[in-house]
Amino acid sequence: MKLYYDHPAENWHESLPLGNGRIGAMVYGGTKKEILALNEDTLWSGYPEKTQKKLPEGYLEKVRELTEKREYQKAMEYLEECFSSSEDVQMYVPFGNVYMEMLDGTEEISDYHRELCLDTAEVRITYKNQGALVEKSCIVSQPAQVLVYKIRSEKAFSLKLYVEGGYARESCCTDGILKTKGQCPGRVPFTVGEGGSEKAVPVFPEEPEKQGMCYEGWGKIVTDGKVNEAGNAVIVENAEEVTLYYGIRSSFAGFDRHPVIEGRCPEELLKADFDCTGKSYEALRTEHLKEYQKYYKRVSFSLGEKDEYAEKDLRQRLTDFQDHPEDVGLNALLFQYGRYLLIAASRPGTQAANLQGIWNAELVPPWFSDYTININTEMNYWQTGPCNLEEMGEPLVRLCEEMAADGKETAMHYFGKEGVCSFHNTDLWRKTTPADGRAEWNFWPMGYAWLCRNLYDQYLFTEDRAYLERIYPVLKENVRFCVEGVVGTAQGYAMSPATSPENDFLFGEEKKEKLTVAQYTENENAIVRNLLRDYLEAGRILG
Structure with missing residues (x-):
């Protein structure tokens, strides 16, 4: 049960979704520049407000x-x-993108393989760069409440970690952690256009009572290489192994509480989340699998013998399906993908899955997500x-x-x-x-x-x-x-x-x-x- 591709994602729609109900990630699987498009389920514009309007009597x-x-x-x-x-x-907005940009020279990529394994809720990417094997893997852990991304290479490499997009206001390095702070818009006056297209002008008032949700994202790298802080980025040099831990928290304190005046402190929540950074990727993966598979493994579904199309690029597999309806494994894959997406987008204690689950890249999403x-x-x-x-x-x-x-x-x-x-x-x-x-x-x-x-x-x-x-x-x-x-x-x-x-x-x-x-x-x-x-x-x- 894998969504398999033989090339990196060219855009957000081709990236692969991960989630623990609260944090969502779309993983591109890039070689020169990896992109993690992130969401957190309480990042919405606005605050509690009564919206009942006066109507003509009778x-x-x-x-x-x-x-x-x-x-x-x-x-x-x-x-x-x-x-x-x-x-x-009000609208559901993205956190932004985490970038891991390779700083080494010319690439010579071969044997590229990118997959989302539904059985393990893990994205895995492998390829060779100038003959040297590179392995990458990513999970969004529910027990640890962070995203964990590991890179292992046969040849030493250097990379730059930084964050852009969303409604981020500042990024800086403190105590070895890249910290990004942002704020969602206040209550946005929307006008709905024809055909489902929305137009909105995000507003950021100065008065606290009119401001929207505050949030923070923290990224920490553990590596065998050298780590340098570079203003709003982290530089890793001469590494053969890198593990990124990334967490997001907001000031959300409840549907009926103002996120600024009555909000929670994202920093305190992230401090607790980052207790997990002392554990290896492998240890966190073991915890992740135990929690995830107790739901996923309740149902198995097969429509025949071994799936001979399983290792075919999924985009090509979908294109070819009209000519190859005997590819019944695609139906079984779609069924389990639906179960996977609900587990990834909705867990006890999180917000319910919205129009796009928890995955949205648009500052003003279609139908506000x-x-x-x-x-x-x-x-x-x-x-x-x-x-x-x-x-x-x-x-x-x-x-x-x-x-x-x-x-x-x-x-x-x-x-x-x-x-x-x-x-x-x-x-x-x-x-x-x-x-x-x-x-x-x-x-x-x-x-x-x-x-x-x-x-x-x-x-x-x-x-x-x-x-x-x-x-x-x-x-x-x-x-x-x-x-x-x-x-x-x-x-x-x-x-x-x-x-x-x-x-x-x-x-x-x-x-x-x-x-x-x-x-x-x-x-x-x-x-x-x-x-x-x-x-x-x-x-x-x-x-």
């Missing part, structure tokens, strides 16, 4: 009346006008039960628990109802209010209720009564909103008015008019039916 009843009269265009336009001042989510809970977040966690990864679902449970405070205000403010609800996306600060833009995505208060299906589905796989006790309050408050929110129609009770996420329906004599706001939709009604069924069943089980 707006919901007006929209409902318009849909009852089948005046759908007017209903849609009125809703979009009412929600035009809504704020979007948020939690889009009208399908994407649910999809991330569909595999926890079938693929025996129940522990990886814990961050999703905690996200649902933490949404309750804001979700209660949103239910009352926008609908005048008890219980909790959330519109179509949320973020680190657990925003539940609508975003700006079109009604087809921003008027849909069922995100929270739909997440409840994930939570209860997990119970059906484990039948863990303590777990069911934990999620029961989340189910209950969503049920409260749905029971209060439905209204009588000619066809029975329904959420009304309603939409179906990012979906249009055709209306008018020639069925050419694309509309989004209806009297009711099967999407919203099905979510309510499912939730009520699960809640009643949970109530019977718990007595």
Whole structure:
């Protein structure tokens, strides 16, 4: 089970992902210059803020009346006008790139091999430079909470270590450690463009109460060569072996705490993490394998004999698949890769996997790399039960628990109802209010209720009564909103008015008019039916 390439990554999309749920790394496998594109799961813009906006009195009843009269265009336009001042989510931002640049002369590279081994959650790179064997390996350890990267060469080499990118503000060497400090933007005023493209101008106010997350990254090199501090870089000379330890921490203290005024001290957290630097790569790898494989090895999957395509460059293998559908090993590899990515992006105690897991290189990522809970977040966690990864679902449970405070205000403010609800996306600060833009995505208060299906589905796989006790309050408050929110129609009770996420329906004599706001939709009604069924069943089980 390996993703194998016979060349270094040419860009971020070709690099290989590692993660321990909190720290994410994309490893390029370069020869002259290695790039580690890093993320940490709490590096988000902004801080806790109430985003409920004033709405016209009786707006919901007006929209409902318009849909009852089948005046759908007017209903849609009125809703979009009412929600035009809504704020979007904050964004998930990258830490930046760690570079290890070789300072030796001309390269003559042969026998290049780069792989991500799913069985060990390790990137390995081997090649020969002017005939001398070079071996590199990298893990992101959950027990040690650091990235560890080892280089071993038959011929002595020199390299330069430095950090660039992200929202870094300064780098310097102190006590043999390269320390990089940065700060995420404050609350960014986003404008959503057409086609999912986002435009944002990051802001960095002077007032502490308006500032964003502080963070630090520390890099320490252990080597048989000579280490020199060079301002914002570290120079290693005449080494045959180098081990880099890299850790990242932020000031995040909770979804409801200001990261600057009430934040934690990244330096103190990193000091504790760096106790591991006295251990070798091999020792940390042993700890890493014990922790990782207890999850990964629960499921094996085979579709036949030995995989004859396993040593083929994956990019070429994908290209050739249309002509070689007998390469069934590719299906097995994709299945285990999905399990691997969830283990790497979501662990007990971390943040939930967002739109890109934990891997993002963009200062303003597509769709802000948020939690889009009208399908994407649910999809991330569909595999926890079938693929025996129940522990990886814990961050999703905690996200649902933490949404309750804001979700209660949103239910009352926008609908005048008890219980909790959330519109179509949320973020680190657990925003539940609508975003700006079109009604087809921003008027849909069922995100929270739909997440409840994930939570209860997990119970059906484990039948863990303590777990069911934990999620029961989340189910209950969503049920409260749905029971209060439905209204009588000619066809029975329904959420009304309603939409179906990012979906249009055709209306008018020639069925050419694309509309989004209806009297009711099967999407919203099905979510309510499912939730009520699960809640009643949970109530019977718990007595």
